[in-house]
Amino acid sequence: MNPYSVLGVSENASEEDIKRAYRTLVKKFHPDRYAGDPNAAAAATEKLKQINQAYDMLIKMRQTGQDYSQTYTAGSDIARVRAAVARGDLAAAEMLLDAIRDQSAEWHYLKGIVLLRRGWYEGARQHLEAAYQMNPGNPEYRQAWEVVNQTGGAYRNFFSGQNRALNYTLCASCAACSLFSCCCRYF
Amino acid sequence: MKCELKVHEFETYKAYYCGLCKALKHEYTLIASSLVSYDCAFLYLLADSLGSETNIPEPCACLLHPLEKRLQIVTDAAQYPAAVNVLLAYYKMKDDVEDGQKFKAAAAPFLRPAFKKASSLYPETAKAVSMMQRALSGIQEKKSGNVDEPSGAFGVMLGKIFERLDADKWEDLYGLGYNLGRWLYIIDAADDLIKDEKSGNYNVFLNKYGESGSPEIGKEAEFNLYFSLARAAEAYGRLPVRKNKEILDNIFYLGLKQKTQFVLKGEIC
Numbered sequence: 001m002n003p004y005s006v007l008g009v010s011e012n013a014s015e016e017d018i019k020r021a022y023r024t025l026v027k028k029f030h031p032d033r034y035a036g037d038p039n040a041a042a043a044a045t046e047k048l049k050q051i052n053q054a055y056d057m058l059i060k061m062r063q064t065g066q067d068y069s070q071t072y073t074a075g076s077d078i079a080r081v082r083a084a085v086a087r088g089d090l091a092a093a094e095m096l097l098d099a100i101r102d103q104s105a106e107w108h109y110l111k112g113i114v115l116l117r118r119g120w121y122e123g124a125r126q127h128l129e130a131a132y133q134m135n136p137g138n139p140e141y142r143q144a145w146e147v148v149n150q151t152g153g154a155y156r157n158f159f160s161g162q163n164r165a166l167n168y169t170l171c172a173s174c175a176a177c178s179l180f181s182c183c184c185r186y187f
Numbered sequence: 188m189k190c191e192l193k194v195h196e197f198e199t200y201k202a203y204y205c206g207l208c209k210a211l212k213h214e215y216t217l218i219a220s221s222l223v224s225y226d227c228a229f230l231y232l233l234a235d236s237l238g239s240e241t242n243i244p245e246p247c248a249c250l251l252h253p254l255e256k257r258l259q260i261v262t263d264a265a266q267y268p269a270a271v272n273v274l275l276a277y278y279k280m281k282d283d284v285e286d287g288q289k290f291k292a293a294a295a296p297f298l299r300p301a302f303k304k305a306s307s308l309y310p311e312t313a314k315a316v317s318m319m320q321r322a323l324s325g326i327q328e329k330k331s332g333n334v335d336e337p338s339g340a341f342g343v344m345l346g347k348i349f350e351r352l353d354a355d356k357w358e359d360l361y362g363l364g365y366n367l368g369r370w371l372y373i374i375d376a377a378d379d380l381i382k383d384e385k386s387g388n389y390n391v392f393l394n395k396y397g398e399s400g401s402p403e404i405g406k407e408a409e410f411n412l413y414f415s416l417a418r419a420a421e422a423y424g425r426l427p428v429r430k431n432k433e434i435l436d437n438i439f440y441l442g443l444k445q446k447t448q449f450v451l452k453g454e455i456c
Contacts, residue, residue, distance in 0.1 A: 027358070033347070036340070037314070121414045122411055123333070123335050148414075156444060
């Protein structure tokens, strides 16, 4: 396997280029896009595996193993979920989450974020509410819960009356938050 | 949707509608007036608005409206929406026949050749539509009460239909189509509650809450409808719209919102 051709980047691509190519590809091959067609879904899963291998190889090569081991392979199951969400591989994050028995506040929070980015808003709302109720003091959970509750209202107020300039976005309201900052992307 | 459009804007919308009808007639030799959908007219309006060619509405001689002065907009951007219209109409017909409306099969001899042509022109889109159909019937069979499942499947299909409009902007177009599809599915489910309760047809909210009178349905529908619209509007805001901006703004920021308010209040728009 040539990791460069799998990701469709040149050999002198920057780390940012690699990440961008990776994010686009994991979106293209997300299983949701192949629901209803088992053969295509299996092929997509296989492809995702290759993409992940290629990405791992290239990032490892560029970071000489140091940051890589911290953010990806090491740590608890929950840390691996976070790393998967952060790099945009929602399918992997969801598989890891479903294998965890202990449904802590953090588990609900991550499940909610994954569902939000997958476009499953009702499930996202339920899990983010659960995380917030289990641990209302956590600013990350609170912020996620607020954004979920305020987005619809912001849309309803927008463009009514004099306010005709586009000045609300989900992204702007959550830019401070590490995982949330990229929630505007669809898988 | 039309409630919020100004008269001249609605005229433009109708001109796209008539242009689409013309494309269906021309490309698929369909006497299409009964098949043209407002959704696909919207797709045409959006497709053309992303392009930079200027177009001049021309008078439309329409057998169905001989006394009305109508305009039509005919551009190449109509090709793809016309194919989508054919694909959706074909599956809708198959669905209706399976649901027991056998008389709908009368359209099959006309639709089948058109379906074949549209599928060969846009095989990926044809696949997206058939996959969605299969996914939805699976969800229906297991009587899912999870609104994310059917609305998500419908959203993915519309996302895949929209993403083809502009290769550079496929992510935003996908997001727009996905969220609009989610909204469409849920608004229909909310609108059909009482009808489905009487007929016993599948309705995701009835499967979750048991009866159409449950106040929880309104809450769940409201959150999901407005959240989906917010995301759709966001994705729309990132698109390079070159014409018809006022019409599109009104649809995304006012028309869809108003339609949602009406359905949630149980009124007819």
